[in-house]
Amino acid sequence: MKLRLSVVIIVRDAAAYFAACLESARFADEIVILDSGSADGTLEIARRYTDRIYSHPDWPGFGLQKNRALGYATGDWVLALDADERITPALQREIAAVLAHPTADVYAIPRLSSYCGRTLRHSGWWPDYTPRLFRRQAACFSDDLVHERLRFASVAVRLSSPLLHESFRTLDEVLDKLNRYSSAGATQMAAQGRQGGVGAAVGHGLWTFLRTYVFRLGFLDGREGFLLAVSNAEGVYYRYLKLMYLKENQHFS
Numbered sequence: 001m002k003l004r005l006s007v008v009i010i011v012r013d014a015a016a017y018f019a020a021c022l023e024s025a026r027f028a029d030e031i032v033i034l035d036s037g038s039a040d041g042t043l044e045i046a047r048r049y050t051d052r053i054y055s056h057p058d059w060p061g062f063g064l065q066k067n068r069a070l071g072y073a074t075g076d077w078v079l080a081l082d083a084d085e086r087i088t089p090a091l092q093r094e095i096a097a098v099l100a101h102p103t104a105d106v107y108a109i110p111r112l113s114s115y116c117g118r119t120l121r122h123s124g125w126w127p128d129y130t131p132r133l134f135r136r137q138a139a140c141f142s143d144d145l146v147h148e149r150l151r152f153a154s155v156a157v158r159l160s161s162p163l164l165h166e167s168f169r170t171l172d173e174v175l176d177k178l179n180r181y182s183s184a185g186a187t188q189m190a191a192q193g194r195q196g197g198v199g200a201a202v203g204h205g206l207w208t209f210l211r212t213y214v215f216r217l218g219f220l221d222g223r224e225g226f227l228l229a230v231s232n233a234e235g236v237y238y239r240y241l242k243l244m245y246l247k248e249n250q251h252f253s
Contacts, residue, residue: 003099004029006075006136010065014083015041017166022049024087027096028079034069042083061184063148066141073136077102080132080141080150084166085111091161095133098159105138106131108156113165115224116174123218123225124211131156132163145184174227178235185235186242190250196243205237 007028011018012035022045025031031050035043037057046053054072056065070078077099081087087095091109098107110127113120120126131139131150139152168174186196212218213229221228 003077003102004075005077005079005095005099006030006032006073007079007081008032008034008066008069008073009081009083010034010036010062010069011038011042011046011083012036013038013040013042015045017169018042018045018083019048020086021081021083022046024092025049025079025081027087027092029075030073032069032072034065034072036065061143061145061148063141063143063145066148067143070136070140075136078134078136080134081163082165086164086166088161088164091159091163094159094161098133102135104157105135105154106150106152106156107133108158109133110159110162111165112162113167115168115221115228116171117169118221118224120221120224120228122216122220123213123228124216125228127162128165129156129158130163133159145188146181147185171227174231178231178238182235182238182242185239186246189239189243190246194243196240196245196247198241198244201237201240201244204240205233208236209233 005028007025011033022031026049030052032052033046033050035053035055036059043053052072056068059065066080079095108129108131110129113125113128134150134152138154139150142149142151209229209232212232213226218225218229
């Protein structure tokens with residue numbers, strides 16, 4: 001019996017790049033899209049590829065939203081995609097081979113990501129093995145606000161063909177995501193009882209820069225490797241500062 005594949009995507013305001021993602025997923029048996037309030041033509045693009053489109057404008061965080069999307073999937077297997085990712089023809093063939101004779105419940109896919117137009121092969125970004133292909137009943141996402149993880153009991157088998165990830169197209173996108181993710185990360189850390197502060201912000205930010213640029217060989221990625229290391233450090237720096245102010249506001253409220 002042929003195993004059915006569901007591609008599952010959560011999305012909001014991704015009209016600039018969503019068509020490429022959906023075009024690459026046309027080989028799947030179904031494409032499930034969960035939108036969280038797009039206002040830029042994203043849904044019009046989605047309707048060209050699927051009628052399995054749902055909406056939950058209340059945003060609970062990435063993990064819970066992805067689990068909502070999983071609830072709409074009907075395939076035996078699920079491939080979880082982000083709207084800025086594309087499945088290469090080689091990866092399509094490898095996925096088809098896996099579904100013909102699966103030997104595991106979860107498969108991790110290497111991601112080849114770009115930053116402001118440059119594909120990065122160092123900086124901790126390659127190979128970025130990410131569990132994405134799984135039996136529908138064998139895994140679910142953590143409930144983290146950001147940096148959610150796929151939870152499963154077995155061992156993920158690694159595939160060899162990459163998933164293309166257009167992570168940041170412009171510096172404006174970098175700064176926007178840095179602000180949103182540092183706020184969500186601070187909220188998540190506050191809920192975990194973590195502590196912020198200026199010293200923690202500087203120390204963790206500096207370590208993040210050194211880890212990205214030096215220890216993970218980001219300097220080999222040229223100018224964009226340096227920019228990535230700085231933006232990674234800024235994200236951590238502002239996360240700890242925002243956590244500090246969250247804790248202070250909780251104390252005085």
